[in-house]
Amino acid sequence: MKSFTYEKVNSAEAAASAAASNSNAKFIAGGTNLLDLMKLEIETPSHLIDVNGLGFDKIEPAPDGGLRIGALVRNTTLAADARIRRDYGLLSRALLAGASGQLRNKATTAGNLLQRTRCPYFYDTNQPCNKRSPGSGCAAIGGVTRQHAVIGASDACIATHPSDMAIAMRALDATVQTVRPDGSTRDIPIADLHRLPGDTPHIETTLTSGELITSVTLPKPVGGTHIYRKVRDRASYAFALVSVGAIVQRDGTGRVAVGGVAHKPWRVEAAEAEMPRGAKAVAARLLEGARPTKENAFKLSLVERTLGAVLTEAKG
C-alpha cells in the first residue's frame, strides 16, 4: 500500500473541493473493496477522502413514491429496512446473498455499485491486465475462465461485475444521484452507470473524475413477486457463478436482470417481452450474441435453467 494522506470531510462541498484539488484522491466509505485493492497496489491513491461524515445515511421517501437511499447506507441496514423488505424484496434478497455479515455491516450502497471485478488475473499484479494496466493485455483470455463473462466482453477484457445488489438495482430501474467537484449534480439511470469493457476496460463507470454518488433512488414499487436466485459452488460467502434477479407479475410479465455473466449487470428489456413464453425464450434473447469460453459455456444453460426455476417459483 502506497502512502497517502487522509482527510475526513463533513460536507459534500468539502468532499468535492478535496477531490478537485487532488487528481489522485479517492473517496473512502466502507473501504471493504478499496483497501483490499490498495494492499495489492491495484489502487494507489495518494489521498483518501473519508466521506462517512457526510450524513448520506438515511432511507427517505422520494417525491414520486419511491425511496431515496443515502449513498452511505450500509448493506445490512438497507437489506433490513422494513420498506425495502416489503416493497423491494428483490433488493433485500440480493444484498443478503452477497459477501458476509461482517462485510455487509461496513459496505455501503454506493461502494457496492462501484466494486471492481474479482477476476483473479486482475488481482495478480504479475499478470498483464488491461483493466489494471491499460494496454498490457489480458491474461484471462486463454487462461482459467470458469468465472468470466460470457456476453458483452471484448478482446481486451472478459471480467465480470461482482455485485449482487447492482443486479437488483438494475431490475428495479434505480437512478444514481451524484455531485461533481464543481458542485453540479446529476441523475444517472442505473443502466448507464456501468460500462462494457470495449477497448477501455479500465473505465468501468460513466462517473467523471471526483464525482461522488450521494444517493440511489428507487422508483415507486412495482409490485409483483421478487426473487433473487444466486447460484454458486459453496452455499454462502462466494461470488455468483450466475445470479438471476426477477420481478414477476401475476400475468407472467416482468423484469429480469442477470449477474455473473457480464462486465455490468445484464438486462435486456426486449428479452423481458418473452417472459410469458418462459425461460428458454427469455434466455435466448437475453444471451443473444454470447461468446462463452469452453470453461464457462455452462453459464448459458445455467442462466436458462435458473430463470426457469425462478419463473416456476413465482407462479407459486
Added chain:
Amino acid sequence: MATLSFSVNGEVRALKLDTRTTLLDALREHLHLTGTKKGCDHGQCGACTVIVGGQRINSCLTLAVMHEGESVTTIEGLGTPEHMHPMQAAFVRHDGFQCGYCTPGQICSAVAVLDEIKAGIPSHVTGDLNAAPHLTNTELRERMSGNICRCGAYSNIAEAITEVAGRPA
C-alpha cells in the same frame, strides 16, 4: 502519520499511526491485543472479526484512523480465561474449535449474530422477509459463513451458539 483516540474493550487508547494501519494491525501490533487474528488480510476469512459500535466487522478491511471516538470490543474484552463469556465457555464445552486461530473471530461473530437475530435483521435463508427471523440451525450457519474454520469445527460451533441462544442443540 495520524493520531487516533478510541475505546478498546472499555479503555480509551490513544495512538500515533501510519495512516495505512488497519484496525487489525493497530490492535495486534500497536496495542498488542493479538487475540484478533490475521488470516488473510483481505476480508476473505473472518478471523479478524471484532465488534465496533455493536456491529461485527472485518478489522482487516478498515483503517484504524477511521475509528476516531468509536468503541471496539475484541475477544479479550469479552472474557478472560478465568471469567469466560458464556459464548467462550460454550465453545470450550462443545469443542467448537481445534487450532484456535479462527476462534476469536468465530466467537465475536457468534455474539453479534445473536444480537442481529434479536434485532430482526434478515438473512439469505430467512423464509419470510416481512417476519422476524427465527433462530434455527440453518439461520446460524448462514450468518456464520463469513468465518471460515479450516479445521472444520462447524458442526460443534453451531451447537455451542445454539446452547448460548437458549435452545437445545
Added chain:
Amino acid sequence: MKFDTPATTNPIDQLKVIGHATSRIDGPLKTTGRATYAYEWHDRATNPAYGYIVGSAIAKGRIASMDLSRAKAAPGVIAIVTSENAGKLGKGNYNTAKLLGGPEIDHYHQAVAVVVAETFEQARSAAQLVKVDYTATKGSFDLWAGRDGAAKPPGRGDNQPDTTVGDFSGAFASAPVQLDATYTTPDQAHAMMEPHASMAAWEGDKLTLWTSNQMIAWTTGDVAKTLGLPKENVRLISPFIGGGFGGKLFLRADAVLAALGARAANRPVKVAMQRPLMFNNTTHRPATIQRIRIGANRDGKITAIGHESWSGNLPEGRPETAVNQTRLLYAGENRMTAMRLAMLDLPEGNAMRAPGEAPGMMALEIAMDEMAERLGIDPVEFRARNDTQVDPEHPNRPFSQRQLVECMRIGAERFGWSKRHAEPGKQRDGRWLVGMGVAAAFRNNLLMKSGARVRLDGQGRVTVETDMTDIGTGSYTIIAQTAAEMMGVPLEKVVVRLGDSSFPVSAGSGGQFGANNSTSGVYAACVKLREAVAQKLGFNSADAAFVDGQVSSGNRSAPLGQAASDGELTAEDSIEYGDLAKTHQQSTFGAHFVELGVDVATAEIRIRRMLAVCAAGRILNPKTARSQVIGAMTMGVGAALMEELAVDKRSGFFVNHDLAGYEVPVHADIPHQDTIFLDETDPMSSPMKAKGIAELGICGVAAALANAIYNATGIRVRDYPITLDKLLDHMPDA
C-alpha cells in the same frame, strides 16, 4: 522403552481419565485470545522489524537482474535480503525447491527477496518497489501432457512404486464383471487459517525462531542445514499452531527469511507470509490421474484389482501415493498397483492430510460403488464380501484389528441406509433430487519413536515436556490425560509444555501418528517417573499404586508430592517400536454415509446429513477425537465439491491463489455431523492401544458424496471437484 510385544494390562487401562470426553485444557486460552501464535510474541522481542516477502513473477527461468535501489531508499527500510546477499544457503532434507529462489527460479511465487522495515506498512510498500527482470524459460505444467513421459519413481523402504500379485491381466480379462475407469483429483491447498509465520532473533550465532510448525525436530535440523549452523545453535518455539494439515511439516520461507532478515537487520524480525502468496509459494497436494480396474465374479467376489496413479512434481519431488490403500483394503487374488511421476514445474507437491489415501480413496471408493452397481449388489454388502483379515499382498500378515465390516453395518443401520433407492434419480423432495452415498474409510497407522520428560514437584504437580505439537489435534489434552492416568492425579495437577526444540524429540504432528505415539512417549516417561517415585518413597516399584494423588504399596501410603519434597523428580524416556508393525498390518477403518440434495434446476449440491463410523483403536478423548473426524469430513466435503487449485497451463501457476478464489467449505455447507467410535483397543499399536484418527476421517468422504450425487441424479462424475457445471448438461428437465 521398547515396545516389541503386544501390550498387556497397564495403568492406562484404568480409564479414569483416558477415554473420557474431556474439554481441551488449552480451551480457555484459545477462546479468549490469550494463546500466543508465532507472530504474536510481543513480550519476547519488544521492537521487532517487519519482513515482507517478494515472490517470483514467473514459474521457471532465471532472474536476469534485480534493482533494489528504490526499495532500499523507501522510508523505514532496514535491509533487503536476496539470493545475492544471503550468503551460501543449503537446502533442507525435507524441501524439494529452495526456499529463497534466484538466480534460478523453480516455481511461481518462490520467494526471491524479503524486505525488512521498521513497520509492516513500510515493508509491504517497499516490497512493491523491488524490481526484478526475469528470463522465463518454457516449463511443463500439464499433468495430462506429462503422463506418457512419466517415470517410475524410486521406492522408499516398504513403499515401492509397483506391486503385483498373481496374474492381474489374465484374471481381469476373464472376469465376468469388469470395471475400467479413470478418475482425476485436482491440486489442493492446505489453506490453514494461520499463515506461515515466524519471528527470528539472533544472539551471536545462536538463533531462536518462534514459528508455526508441526515437526519441531525435522525443522530444527533443516534450519541448521539451510543456514549452515550447528543444530545446537537453533531453537524453535511453536506452542500454538493455527492449523497445518501437512503444510507446516517442513521448514518454509517465512522462517528462513525471518532468520536472514534478522541477521541483516541486526534485530529481531518477524515475517508472516501474505495469504495471496501461500498457494504457490508453499506446498500443496498434487493432482492425480488414477486408472482403476476391478474384475469380479457374479457373486461379487473380486478376482482382479488394479490401481495405477500418475502425479507430478518438481525434480527430486515424490509421487502422490494414491494407490496405497488398494494394496490393503480389499481381497482379490490377482492384483497390481503402479505409480508414475511426471516432472512438472508447478509449485512443490507434498503431504496434505492423509497423503496417498485421501486422493486414492476419492477414486477407489467411486470405483467400488460403480462395481457394486454393475453386480447388482448393495455397496455395503459388496464391500463386506471382499473383506480380508490379512494383508492381501502378504497373506501371512494379519491385520492387528480390522472392523471395516462392522463400521459399514453399524453405520448403515444408524443412517437408515435401507431407505436408499438402489436405482438412481428416484427420490425427489420439492426442487431437490435426493441421494445417499457410502464409502469405506481407510488409513494406515504409523509408529514413530517419541520422547517426553516428566517432572514431579513437591505439590504433587506433574509437568510434561515434549517437542510434540498441538495443531488443533488436542495434543495438550490427551497428553495431560495420559500423565494424569499414569501418575494418579487429577487433570488439573498436570501442566503440559509443547513445541519447543529444547524438549525431548517426539513423533510430531503428521500422518495421524501424533496422538498414539506422543502419548506413548509420555507413558514411557511416566513409567520411569513412577519407578523413581516408588524408589524415593522406599516402595516396591512393581506393586505401587498411583491413585488420587497418593502412592500406595501394601498397607503404606504417601502423597505423591512427598517424593519430590526435597527437590523435583525428573524422568525422561521414549517409546521405540519393534517388529509388531511388520508382523501385523496396522490400519484404521471406517465408513462414511452421506445424504444430499441436488437442485434439479441448477445442479447445486447441498448436504443434508453425514455420519462417520470409525474403528481406530482406543479413543483417548472422544470429544477431541470427534473434532478430528468432523474436521476431516469437512475437508472431504471441500475436496468433493469445490476445492481445486486452477492451473494456468500457459504460465504455470495456481490462479485462484487466495481464500476468495480457492473456496473451502463454510458453515452453510456443513450440516450437523454424527460420529460413532467402535469400541476397540489395539494391543499391537502401543501401550496406549490407540491408533490415529485425524486422517481416517477424510479418507473416503469425498467418494461418499460422489456416490450420493450419483444416487440422486444418475450422473457419474469421475473428475473432482464435482461442481454443478459437470452435472448440468445431464440433469433432467427441471
